[in-house]
Amino acid sequence: MNDxxxxxxGDVDTALVAEYEATRRDAVKKGxxxxxxxxxxxxxxxxxxxxxxxxxxxxxxxxxTGAVGLEQTAVVAYxxxxxxxxxxxxxxxxxxxxxxxEQEHADGLITALEDLGGKAPSxxxxxxxxxxxQVKDQNEILEFAVELETMAVAAYYEAHQRLQDAKLRQTxxxxxxxxxxxxxxxxxxxxxxxxPNAFETGES
Amino acid sequence: xxxxxxxxxxxxxxxxxFRLAGITTVGGSAVFLAACGDDDDKGSGGAGGSxxxxxxxxxxxxxxxxxxxxxxxxxxxxxxxxxKGAVLELAEQFLExxxxxxxxxxxxxxxxxxxxxxxxxxQQYADGFPKLQNEQxxxxxxxxxxxxxxxxxxxxxxxxxxxxxxxxxxxxxTNEAEHIxxxxxxxxxxxxxxxxxxxxxxx
Numbered sequence: 001m002n003d004x005x006x007x008x009x010g011d012v013d014t015a016l017v018a019e020y021e022a023t024r025r026d027a028v029k030k031g032x033x034x035x036x037x038x039x040x041x042x043x044x045x046x047x048x049x050x051x052x053x054x055x056x057x058x059x060x061x062x063x064x065t066g067a068v069g070l071e072q073t074a075v076v077a078y079x080x081x082x083x084x085x086x087x088x089x090x091x092x093x094x095x096x097x098x099x100x101x102e103q104e105h106a107d108g109l110i111t112a113l114e115d116l117g118g119k120a121p122s123x124x125x126x127x128x129x130x131x132x133x134q135v136k137d138q139n140e141i142l143e144f145a146v147e148l149e150t151m152a153v154a155a156y157y158e159a160h161q162r163l164q165d166a167k168l169r170q171t172x173x174x175x176x177x178x179x180x181x182x183x184x185x186x187x188x189x190x191x192x193x194x195x196p197n198a199f200e201t202g203e204s
Numbered sequence: 205x206x207x208x209x210x211x212x213x214x215x216x217x218x219x220x221x222f223r224l225a226g227i228t229t230v231g232g233s234a235v236f237l238a239a240c241g242d243d244d245d246k247g248s249g250g251a252g253g254s255x256x257x258x259x260x261x262x263x264x265x266x267x268x269x270x271x272x273x274x275x276x277x278x279x280x281x282x283x284x285x286x287x288k289g290a291v292l293e294l295a296e297q298f299l300e301x302x303x304x305x306x307x308x309x310x311x312x313x314x315x316x317x318x319x320x321x322x323x324x325x326x327q328q329y330a331d332g333f334p335k336l337q338n339e340q341x342x343x344x345x346x347x348x349x350x351x352x353x354x355x356x357x358x359x360x361x362x363x364x365x366x367x368x369x370x371x372x373x374x375x376x377x378t379n380e381a382e383h384i385x386x387x388x389x390x391x392x393x394x395x396x397x398x399x400x401x402x403x404x405x406x407x
Contacts, residue, residue, distance in 0.1 A: 097396065102399075104400070108400065153378065156374070157378075160370045160374040166362035170358050172374070173373075180385075181381055181384070184382045184385040185396060195298070198376075198379055199308070199372070
Protein backbone atom coordinates (compact mmCIF):
# COMPACT_ATOMS: atom_id res chain seq x y z
CA MET A 1 0.00 0.00 0.00
CA ASN A 2 1.27 3.45 -0.85
CA ASP A 3 2.04 5.38 2.31
CA UNK A 4 2.78 8.66 0.61
CA UNK A 5 0.89 11.55 2.08
CA UNK A 6 0.22 14.48 -0.20
CA UNK A 7 0.09 17.78 1.61
CA UNK A 8 -1.79 20.34 -0.41
CA UNK A 9 -0.30 23.81 -0.59
CA GLY A 10 -1.56 26.31 1.87
CA ASP A 11 -0.64 28.93 4.37
CA VAL A 12 1.45 27.06 6.86
CA ASP A 13 4.95 27.27 8.22
CA THR A 14 7.34 25.05 6.24
CA ALA A 15 9.03 23.94 9.46
CA LEU A 16 5.72 22.64 10.78
CA VAL A 17 5.12 20.65 7.60
CA ALA A 18 8.59 19.16 7.91
CA GLU A 19 7.98 18.27 11.56
CA TYR A 20 4.70 16.59 10.75
CA GLU A 21 6.13 14.68 7.81
CA ALA A 22 8.90 13.39 10.07
CA THR A 23 6.34 12.38 12.70
CA ARG A 24 4.24 10.61 10.14
CA ARG A 25 7.20 8.86 8.53
CA ASP A 26 8.03 7.60 12.00
CA ALA A 27 4.46 6.38 12.44
CA VAL A 28 4.48 4.64 9.07
CA LYS A 29 7.83 3.03 9.83
CA LYS A 30 6.49 1.76 13.13
CA GLY A 31 3.36 0.42 11.56
CA UNK A 32 0.73 2.76 12.95
CA UNK A 33 -0.11 4.73 9.83
CA UNK A 34 -0.88 3.07 6.54
CA UNK A 35 -2.15 4.37 3.29
CA UNK A 36 -1.68 7.57 1.45
CA UNK A 37 -4.03 10.47 1.27
CA UNK A 38 -4.46 14.12 0.66
CA UNK A 39 -4.18 16.48 3.57
CA UNK A 40 -4.53 20.24 3.56
CA UNK A 41 -1.38 21.95 4.76
CA UNK A 42 -3.57 24.00 7.08
CA UNK A 43 -4.35 20.81 9.00
CA UNK A 44 -0.76 20.31 10.08
CA UNK A 45 -0.74 22.59 13.16
CA UNK A 46 -3.89 20.89 14.45
CA UNK A 47 -2.48 17.41 13.97
CA UNK A 48 0.81 18.36 15.61
CA UNK A 49 -1.09 19.87 18.51
CA UNK A 50 -2.88 16.55 19.04
CA UNK A 51 0.28 14.50 18.57
CA UNK A 52 2.23 16.59 21.05
CA UNK A 53 -0.59 17.36 23.49
CA UNK A 54 0.96 15.28 26.24
CA UNK A 55 4.55 15.10 25.03
CA UNK A 56 5.96 18.03 26.99
CA UNK A 57 3.94 17.34 30.10
CA UNK A 58 5.70 16.24 33.28
CA UNK A 59 3.26 15.77 36.12
CA UNK A 60 0.01 13.82 35.96
CA UNK A 61 -1.83 17.14 36.11
CA UNK A 62 0.11 18.42 33.08
CA UNK A 63 -0.54 15.22 31.15
CA UNK A 64 -4.28 15.28 31.87
CA THR A 65 -4.43 18.97 30.94
CA GLY A 66 -2.84 18.06 27.59
CA ALA A 67 -5.34 15.23 27.13
CA VAL A 68 -8.25 17.61 27.74
CA GLY A 69 -6.86 19.91 25.04
CA LEU A 70 -6.49 16.97 22.65
CA GLU A 71 -10.10 15.89 23.20
CA GLN A 72 -11.45 19.43 22.91
CA THR A 73 -9.66 19.74 19.57
CA ALA A 74 -11.21 16.47 18.38
CA VAL A 75 -14.68 17.66 19.45
CA VAL A 76 -14.31 20.82 17.36
CA ALA A 77 -12.89 18.87 14.40
CA TYR A 78 -15.83 16.45 14.32
CA UNK A 79 -18.31 19.30 14.77
CA UNK A 80 -16.74 21.14 11.84
CA UNK A 81 -16.83 17.96 9.76
CA UNK A 82 -20.50 17.43 10.61
CA UNK A 83 -21.34 20.98 9.56
CA UNK A 84 -19.46 20.74 6.26
CA UNK A 85 -22.43 19.21 4.46
CA UNK A 86 -20.03 16.79 2.76
CA UNK A 87 -20.74 13.74 4.93
CA UNK A 88 -23.47 11.34 3.96
CA UNK A 89 -25.46 8.57 5.61
CA UNK A 90 -23.49 6.23 7.88
CA UNK A 91 -20.36 8.40 7.74
CA UNK A 92 -22.32 11.43 8.91
CA UNK A 93 -23.80 9.39 11.75
CA UNK A 94 -20.39 8.05 12.71
CA UNK A 95 -18.88 11.56 12.80
CA UNK A 96 -21.71 12.76 15.05
CA UNK A 97 -21.24 9.80 17.40
CA UNK A 98 -17.47 10.18 17.51
CA UNK A 99 -17.77 13.89 18.29
CA UNK A 100 -20.11 13.05 21.15
CA UNK A 101 -17.69 10.43 22.46
CA GLU A 102 -14.74 12.85 22.27
CA GLN A 103 -16.84 15.25 24.34
CA GLU A 104 -17.41 12.47 26.91
CA HIS A 105 -13.65 11.97 27.06
CA ALA A 106 -13.12 15.69 27.57
CA ASP A 107 -15.76 15.82 30.33
CA GLY A 108 -14.31 12.79 32.12
CA LEU A 109 -10.79 14.14 31.89
CA ILE A 110 -11.86 17.57 33.16
CA THR A 111 -13.34 15.91 36.24
CA ALA A 112 -10.08 14.00 36.75
CA LEU A 113 -8.12 17.22 36.26
CA GLU A 114 -10.20 19.07 38.82
CA ASP A 115 -9.69 16.19 41.27
CA LEU A 116 -5.96 16.79 40.82
CA GLY A 117 -6.46 20.47 41.61
CA GLY A 118 -6.11 21.61 38.02
CA LYS A 119 -8.23 23.85 35.87
CA ALA A 120 -9.56 22.94 32.45
CA PRO A 121 -8.12 24.88 29.53
CA SER A 122 -10.54 26.87 27.38
CA UNK A 123 -11.70 24.84 24.40
CA UNK A 124 -10.37 26.00 21.03
CA UNK A 125 -12.60 27.93 18.68
CA UNK A 126 -13.46 26.38 15.30
CA UNK A 127 -11.13 28.97 13.71
CA UNK A 128 -8.26 27.61 15.80
CA UNK A 129 -8.79 24.02 14.65
CA UNK A 130 -7.60 24.35 11.11
CA UNK A 131 -7.52 21.78 8.38
CA UNK A 132 -11.14 21.23 7.52
CA UNK A 133 -11.99 24.54 5.95
CA GLN A 134 -10.70 23.62 2.50
CA VAL A 135 -11.75 19.99 2.24
CA LYS A 136 -13.44 19.02 -1.00
CA ASP A 137 -15.20 15.78 -0.26
CA GLN A 138 -16.05 13.11 2.28
CA ASN A 139 -12.86 11.16 1.67
CA GLU A 140 -10.68 14.15 2.56
CA ILE A 141 -12.55 14.53 5.83
CA LEU A 142 -12.13 10.82 6.56
CA GLU A 143 -8.42 11.04 5.80
CA PHE A 144 -8.08 14.00 8.15
CA ALA A 145 -9.99 12.08 10.85
CA VAL A 146 -7.74 9.04 10.42
CA GLU A 147 -4.69 11.25 10.87
CA LEU A 148 -6.25 12.94 13.91
CA GLU A 149 -7.18 9.67 15.63
CA THR A 150 -3.80 8.14 14.80
CA MET A 151 -2.01 11.06 16.43
CA ALA A 152 -4.33 10.73 19.45
CA VAL A 153 -3.53 7.02 19.83
CA ALA A 154 0.19 7.81 19.70
CA ALA A 155 -0.20 10.55 22.34
CA TYR A 156 -2.10 8.24 24.71
CA TYR A 157 0.40 5.45 24.13
CA GLU A 158 3.20 7.69 25.32
CA ALA A 159 1.14 9.00 28.23
CA HIS A 160 0.73 5.45 29.54
CA GLN A 161 4.47 5.32 30.06
CA ARG A 162 4.59 8.47 32.17
CA LEU A 163 1.35 8.71 34.13
CA GLN A 164 2.07 7.91 37.78
CA ASP A 165 -1.48 7.25 38.94
CA ALA A 166 -2.80 3.79 38.01
CA LYS A 167 -6.42 4.91 37.80
CA LEU A 168 -5.49 7.67 35.37
CA ARG A 169 -3.65 5.11 33.23
CA GLN A 170 -6.74 2.93 33.23
CA THR A 171 -8.92 5.84 32.17
CA UNK A 172 -6.33 6.64 29.50
CA UNK A 173 -6.54 3.04 28.25
CA UNK A 174 -10.32 3.10 28.01
CA UNK A 175 -10.13 6.32 25.96
CA UNK A 176 -7.26 5.10 23.76
CA UNK A 177 -9.25 1.92 23.01
CA UNK A 178 -12.20 4.04 21.91
CA UNK A 179 -9.97 6.13 19.62
CA UNK A 180 -8.70 2.87 18.11
CA UNK A 181 -12.31 1.80 17.51
CA UNK A 182 -12.97 5.10 15.73
CA UNK A 183 -10.01 4.31 13.49
CA UNK A 184 -11.59 0.97 12.52
CA UNK A 185 -14.81 2.62 11.31
CA UNK A 186 -12.94 5.42 9.53
CA UNK A 187 -10.61 2.98 7.76
CA UNK A 188 -13.59 0.86 6.71
CA UNK A 189 -15.22 3.94 5.22
CA UNK A 190 -12.03 4.56 3.24
CA UNK A 191 -11.93 0.89 2.10
CA UNK A 192 -8.69 0.37 4.00
CA UNK A 193 -7.71 -2.62 6.13
CA UNK A 194 -9.66 -1.79 9.32
CA UNK A 195 -7.23 -3.40 11.79
CA PRO A 196 -3.75 -3.38 10.27
CA ASN A 197 -1.63 -3.33 13.43
CA ALA A 198 -1.37 -6.04 16.12
CA PHE A 199 0.28 -3.41 18.33
CA GLU A 200 -1.61 -0.14 17.84
CA THR A 201 1.11 2.32 18.78
CA GLY A 202 3.11 5.17 17.33
CA GLU A 203 6.28 4.23 19.19
CA SER A 204 8.53 1.28 19.66
CA UNK B 205 -8.63 -22.31 4.12
CA UNK B 206 -9.51 -24.86 6.81
CA UNK B 207 -6.33 -26.72 5.88
CA UNK B 208 -4.40 -23.61 6.79
CA UNK B 209 -6.10 -23.49 10.17
CA UNK B 210 -5.31 -27.14 10.81
CA UNK B 211 -1.71 -26.24 10.17
CA UNK B 212 -1.91 -23.33 12.54
CA UNK B 213 -3.20 -25.56 15.31
CA UNK B 214 0.05 -27.48 15.29
CA UNK B 215 2.58 -25.43 17.29
CA UNK B 216 5.49 -26.30 15.02
CA UNK B 217 3.58 -25.42 11.86
CA UNK B 218 2.40 -22.26 13.53
CA UNK B 219 5.95 -21.24 14.31
CA UNK B 220 6.90 -21.89 10.70
CA UNK B 221 3.89 -19.95 9.51
CA PHE B 222 4.76 -16.93 11.54
CA ARG B 223 8.38 -17.17 10.61
CA LEU B 224 7.21 -16.93 7.01
CA ALA B 225 4.86 -14.10 7.95
CA GLY B 226 8.00 -12.48 9.26
CA ILE B 227 8.11 -8.77 9.64
CA THR B 228 5.11 -8.04 11.80
CA THR B 229 5.90 -10.83 14.25
CA VAL B 230 9.44 -9.61 14.60
CA GLY B 231 8.14 -6.07 15.00
CA GLY B 232 5.73 -7.18 17.69
CA SER B 233 8.45 -8.93 19.64
CA ALA B 234 10.73 -5.97 19.28
CA VAL B 235 8.31 -3.86 21.28
CA PHE B 236 8.75 -6.18 24.21
CA LEU B 237 12.46 -6.61 23.75
CA ALA B 238 12.90 -2.87 23.96
CA ALA B 239 10.70 -2.71 27.02
CA CYS B 240 12.50 -5.43 28.86
CA GLY B 241 15.93 -4.18 27.92
CA ASP B 242 15.11 -0.99 29.71
CA ASP B 243 13.89 -2.90 32.74
CA ASP B 244 17.18 -4.78 32.87
CA ASP B 245 19.04 -1.50 32.75
CA LYS B 246 17.38 -0.55 35.98
CA GLY B 247 18.93 -3.59 37.61
CA SER B 248 15.68 -5.06 38.82
CA GLY B 249 16.58 -8.56 37.76
CA GLY B 250 20.18 -9.68 38.03
CA ALA B 251 21.93 -12.09 35.72
CA GLY B 252 20.09 -15.38 35.55
CA GLY B 253 18.23 -14.63 38.73
CA SER B 254 14.53 -14.92 39.37
CA UNK B 255 14.08 -11.17 39.36
CA UNK B 256 12.83 -8.65 41.86
CA UNK B 257 9.39 -8.57 43.39
CA UNK B 258 8.37 -6.11 40.70
CA UNK B 259 9.47 -8.35 37.84
CA UNK B 260 7.86 -11.41 39.47
CA UNK B 261 4.62 -9.48 39.52
CA UNK B 262 5.18 -8.47 35.90
CA UNK B 263 5.78 -12.10 34.94
CA UNK B 264 2.51 -13.15 36.58
CA UNK B 265 0.59 -10.36 34.85
CA UNK B 266 2.15 -11.10 31.47
CA UNK B 267 1.49 -14.83 31.85
CA UNK B 268 -2.16 -14.16 32.66
CA UNK B 269 -2.36 -12.11 29.45
CA UNK B 270 -0.58 -14.91 27.60
CA UNK B 271 -3.25 -17.38 28.74
CA UNK B 272 -5.94 -15.12 27.28
CA UNK B 273 -4.04 -14.68 24.02
CA UNK B 274 -3.51 -18.43 23.63
CA UNK B 275 -7.22 -18.94 24.25
CA UNK B 276 -8.05 -16.35 21.60
CA UNK B 277 -5.75 -18.06 19.05
CA UNK B 278 -7.47 -21.39 19.78
CA UNK B 279 -10.93 -19.81 19.57
CA UNK B 280 -10.34 -18.17 16.18
CA UNK B 281 -8.86 -21.44 14.89
CA UNK B 282 -11.85 -23.41 16.22
CA UNK B 283 -14.35 -20.97 14.76
CA UNK B 284 -12.75 -20.49 11.34
CA UNK B 285 -14.32 -23.55 9.67
CA UNK B 286 -17.75 -22.01 10.35
CA UNK B 287 -16.87 -18.71 8.68
CA LYS B 288 -16.63 -17.61 5.08
CA GLY B 289 -15.90 -14.60 2.91
CA ALA B 290 -15.05 -11.29 4.54
CA VAL B 291 -15.77 -12.56 8.05
CA LEU B 292 -13.34 -15.44 7.58
CA GLU B 293 -10.71 -13.00 6.34
CA LEU B 294 -11.21 -10.87 9.46
CA ALA B 295 -10.94 -13.89 11.76
CA GLU B 296 -7.85 -15.04 9.95
CA GLN B 297 -6.22 -11.64 10.42
CA PHE B 298 -7.25 -11.45 14.07
CA LEU B 299 -5.85 -14.93 14.72
CA GLU B 300 -2.53 -13.80 13.29
CA UNK B 301 -2.57 -10.68 15.47
CA UNK B 302 -3.39 -12.70 18.61
CA UNK B 303 -0.45 -14.93 17.71
CA UNK B 304 1.77 -11.85 17.44
CA UNK B 305 0.65 -10.93 20.95
CA UNK B 306 1.48 -14.49 22.12
CA UNK B 307 4.94 -14.25 20.59
CA UNK B 308 5.59 -10.82 22.10
CA UNK B 309 4.35 -11.77 25.57
CA UNK B 310 6.29 -15.04 25.52
CA UNK B 311 9.49 -13.17 24.72
CA UNK B 312 8.78 -10.58 27.40
CA UNK B 313 8.31 -13.24 30.09
CA UNK B 314 11.54 -14.95 29.02
CA UNK B 315 13.42 -11.67 29.11
CA UNK B 316 12.24 -11.11 32.67
CA UNK B 317 13.67 -14.52 33.61
CA UNK B 318 10.27 -16.20 33.86
CA UNK B 319 8.70 -19.27 32.30
CA UNK B 320 6.02 -18.39 29.74
CA UNK B 321 2.62 -20.01 30.11
CA UNK B 322 2.12 -22.66 27.48
CA UNK B 323 -0.93 -23.17 25.31
CA UNK B 324 -3.24 -26.01 26.27
CA UNK B 325 -4.15 -28.79 23.86
CA UNK B 326 -6.76 -28.21 21.20
CA GLN B 327 -9.07 -30.63 23.01
CA GLN B 328 -8.67 -28.84 26.34
CA TYR B 329 -9.64 -25.55 24.73
CA ALA B 330 -12.54 -27.15 22.86
CA ASP B 331 -13.87 -28.63 26.13
CA GLY B 332 -14.00 -25.16 27.65
CA PHE B 333 -15.58 -23.40 24.65
CA PRO B 334 -19.31 -22.96 24.14
CA LYS B 335 -20.87 -25.01 21.37
CA LEU B 336 -20.10 -23.21 18.10
CA GLN B 337 -22.57 -24.10 15.38
CA ASN B 338 -22.65 -21.12 13.05
CA GLU B 339 -21.09 -17.76 12.21
CA GLN B 340 -23.14 -15.87 14.80
CA UNK B 341 -21.98 -18.24 17.56
CA UNK B 342 -18.36 -17.70 16.57
CA UNK B 343 -18.67 -13.91 16.38
CA UNK B 344 -20.46 -13.64 19.73
CA UNK B 345 -17.89 -15.89 21.41
CA UNK B 346 -15.07 -13.84 19.87
CA UNK B 347 -16.62 -10.61 21.21
CA UNK B 348 -16.81 -12.16 24.70
CA UNK B 349 -13.17 -13.20 24.59
CA UNK B 350 -12.03 -9.83 23.30
CA UNK B 351 -14.05 -8.04 25.99
CA UNK B 352 -12.33 -10.17 28.62
CA UNK B 353 -8.94 -9.33 27.14
CA UNK B 354 -9.72 -5.60 27.11
CA UNK B 355 -10.66 -5.74 30.80
CA UNK B 356 -7.47 -7.67 31.58
CA UNK B 357 -5.23 -5.15 29.83
CA UNK B 358 -6.89 -2.29 31.69
CA UNK B 359 -6.38 -4.20 34.94
CA UNK B 360 -2.73 -4.70 33.97
CA UNK B 361 -2.22 -0.92 33.95
CA UNK B 362 -2.39 -1.03 37.74
CA UNK B 363 0.03 -3.95 38.02
CA UNK B 364 2.87 -3.62 35.52
CA UNK B 365 5.94 -1.97 36.99
CA UNK B 366 7.55 -0.34 33.97
CA UNK B 367 6.31 2.36 31.64
CA UNK B 368 7.42 0.36 28.63
CA UNK B 369 5.38 -2.70 29.57
CA UNK B 370 2.37 -0.50 30.35
CA UNK B 371 2.66 1.15 26.95
CA UNK B 372 2.84 -2.21 25.25
CA UNK B 373 -0.19 -3.48 27.19
CA UNK B 374 -2.10 -0.39 26.04
CA UNK B 375 -1.05 -1.03 22.43
CA UNK B 376 -2.26 -4.65 22.57
CA UNK B 377 -5.46 -3.66 24.38
CA THR B 378 -6.21 -1.11 21.68
CA ASN B 379 -5.86 -3.82 19.04
CA GLU B 380 -8.31 -6.06 20.98
CA ALA B 381 -10.77 -3.14 21.21
CA GLU B 382 -10.44 -2.68 17.45
CA HIS B 383 -11.26 -6.36 16.97
CA ILE B 384 -14.45 -5.81 18.99
CA UNK B 385 -15.57 -3.01 16.70
CA UNK B 386 -15.04 -5.10 13.56
CA UNK B 387 -16.79 -8.11 15.14
CA UNK B 388 -19.76 -6.03 16.33
CA UNK B 389 -20.05 -4.59 12.83
CA UNK B 390 -20.11 -8.11 11.37
CA UNK B 391 -22.89 -8.95 13.85
CA UNK B 392 -24.88 -5.92 12.67
CA UNK B 393 -24.59 -4.28 16.08
CA UNK B 394 -23.43 -0.71 16.83
CA UNK B 395 -19.66 -0.98 16.37
CA UNK B 396 -18.55 1.72 18.83
CA UNK B 397 -21.12 1.67 21.63
CA UNK B 398 -19.07 3.17 24.49
CA UNK B 399 -16.85 6.25 24.78
CA UNK B 400 -14.90 4.51 27.55
CA UNK B 401 -14.01 0.97 26.50
CA UNK B 402 -13.48 -1.08 29.65
CA UNK B 403 -14.40 -4.61 28.53
CA UNK B 404 -15.89 -7.21 30.80
CA UNK B 405 -14.07 -9.20 33.44
CA UNK B 406 -14.22 -12.95 32.91
CA UNK B 407 -17.06 -14.61 34.86
